[in-house]
Amino acid sequence: MPKIVDKDAMRVRIMEAAMQCYASQGFHAAKMSDIAKVAGLAKGTLYLYFKSKDQLTTALVKWIFQGIEQQIMPQRAVGTLDGYMAQIKMALDVTEETRIETRMFFEVLGPSFGSDEVVAEVAGFFERIGAQNAQQLDYLIQTGEVRSDIDSKATGRSIAALIDGMVTHRAMFGLGDERYRAMMKTTLEMICRGLKS
Amino acid sequence: MPKIVDKDAMRVRIMEAAMQCYASQGFHAAKMSDIAKVAGLAKGTLYLYFKSKDQLTTALVKWIFQGIEQQIMPQRAVGTLDGYMAQIKMALDVTEETRIETRMFFEVLGPSFGSDEVVAEVAGFFERIGAQNAQQLDYLIQTGEVRSDIDSKATGRSIAALIDGMVTHRAMFGLGDERYRAMMKTTLEMICRGLKS
């Protein structure tokens, strides 16, 4: 007899609203009432699904990174160095949406935001990306396309950091499209030459 | 006849206190009264030297980056690729203090923080680092140590972004010393191989 609601869908709806508000106003400026308005709910309702603003934000960050990872990871191990480079190129060539998310993370990853949980989540994300890179490299070493004297684990993790550096700088410092494209090109060449045996 | 004070020294004293508070508590958690206490002043006094917390923070960020730049830039153009690589290595191998500052910037660069001025300052910093790299590369191209078919401007700016990526990941994601050292090694090798003609 009671009213029944899809709680997971509701949580997603709220997280989407939060994302929108954080993107346009920033984390601190976005009020819970704003998020509620965007979600088409009353403020109090948010607290039925998330205990606090921090918890909502933590959930949001996890959700976003899980999304990115699901989008990236399935692209199964490619068999050639060229294929691997193409994969890196895709990672570098981010969408506008990712750029918005990047800006948001800057606030959320700051030390004033309570949860080390969020930092740990993001750290884990890059850890997995690094591990995937390492695996790729190991395979390409076996096929002989990549130098056998590199430390694949360290190199894989480094590549993850390098990509993040590029993506972050593009998002934060308004690097124009043509310019960034030139940067991508030289970066890819540098990495490729560095790996090739 | 009036009481006279060295205003610049006072501003520095306050910025140092702010830095300390931001580092330990984060930008948002640090209250003006905390900063005052650390500086050994009353809260109201801060407002004689900075119009607002935001302005204090903006000044602080500029001050820090100017310091870093002065520390880095004078290391005049080195004449060999090995010298250049050594310079990059130094940039990668950051001190604990820099790591603290890195964490702080994550908050301050977030979109909720009013001033695009700060972002512009940091953008300018990396722009200058990129330009310096480009200059170095141009020289090394002329001496024949570096491939002549690279886009030195784009490569220089990319290297700045790559370094920042590494440094940031170290600061944010608790990469251990040995591990980071291995990452530095492969990164340096990759860059070096990528540049060498």
Place this chain on the structure above:
DNA sequence: CCTATAAATGACCGTACGGTCATTATAAAA
């Protein structure tokens, strides 16, 4: 149509912090 239970609401509260300003302290010069 009624009822019981889940869901939604938004007025309200507490508090905490940035910023102000009337008052007090300080020190250089006369």
Place this chain on the structure above:
DNA sequence: TTTTATAATGACCGTACGGTCATTTATAGG
């Protein structure tokens, strides 16, 4: 020592926002 302009102080104010909860609304089943 007095004067006077500058510097420092900290109690106080306003307000804005996260979070609560008594009340109202919605709906599935009988």
